Amino acid sequence: MRRGLEAIVLAAGLGSRFGGGKLVSDFEGRLLIEGALGAAFAAPAQGVTVVLGADDRVEDAALAFARRWGESRRLRLVYAADHAEGLSASLRAGLGALGDDCRAAFIFLGDMPRIPHDVLEPLAEALDKGAVAAAPVCDGRRGHPALLSRALFAQLRDLTGDQGARAVLDALGDRLALIPTKDQGVLFDVDLPPT
Template sequence: MTVTGIVLAAGGSTRLGRPKQLLEYRGSPMLDAVLRVARGCDFDRVVVALGGAAAEVEAAVDLTGVRVVHNPDFGSGCASTIARALDAADPRAEGVVLMLGDQPGVEPATVAALVRAARPDVGAVCRYRDGRGHPLWFGREIFADLRTLHGDKGVWRLLESGRIPVVEVPIEAEVPLDVDTWEDYRALRARDPG
């Protein structure tokens, strides 16, 4: 199956007050860690979507082998970033895996399990021991639905709407932390001091 991995890293980090993509994690910027995971997955193409602090991120993060797209409208929410990233997906892709640029604890094995359960006509979500979470799969037949979303929670509203079939993929782990606040970052460092 042809799959594009999309790393969503366009946020403006308003709650942190500085670019969270560049927070230190295991000796390098956090987005570097996420992109290493994405490169370790069996994706045919990796796309990273940037917006807030794009110039700083491009100067500090290793973007080798990754297609970079810019979303100047990043302040309107994640949905606009997804739409821009879809434009850069492999045209043969049977689906995309959405990964968060502020969630470095996702394992390639989790992505592999998600892709194994995927089909072009479904959405898929990871069912961790403590709840549902990213990464997410959206098959090609759902791309049009993705392009109609608005705001930050659009993908979750789509998954919960009943409009598309959704597969839950059991993952024997806790939901990996994503970083939106300084408390989140301290929790991430406490869980994985690296």
């Protein structure tokens, strides 16, 4: 755990393309959101903030997961009242819940269940070496989670609509550290139910 680092799990969406209930649906023998929660709690972060919204069952799932793993003290739940606006609303709610001592935040997406835990420490190390943000890259594609320094929080709070941090990261140039990985889990998300 590193002082000043926090983790945020964006889990407020409806999952409409999935047909609703996406994050609490079964995925490989567990709830879909549990993959993101496991990665967030594995991050070298002081706390894990889960942003809630469209599906009340996500709160119960997060609480139950944290209890099972002995992590209840690190869990913070935040409700994004304007979650219907999209990803930016969830991001704003998560950032708004962080204390003044937070110097950077990992951003996890609730529908990305295969994030490899071994990318997390290298992301933190990149910020220690002066990067403004860090993200994994696999097969030439930038993946998740991103680790974003406080210097970017104001820009992120200004985002609107169904967009996350992509444009902010794109504008960073070489101030964004890219951490290579061969693990496709940094790219894998669930949009549609299994067929």
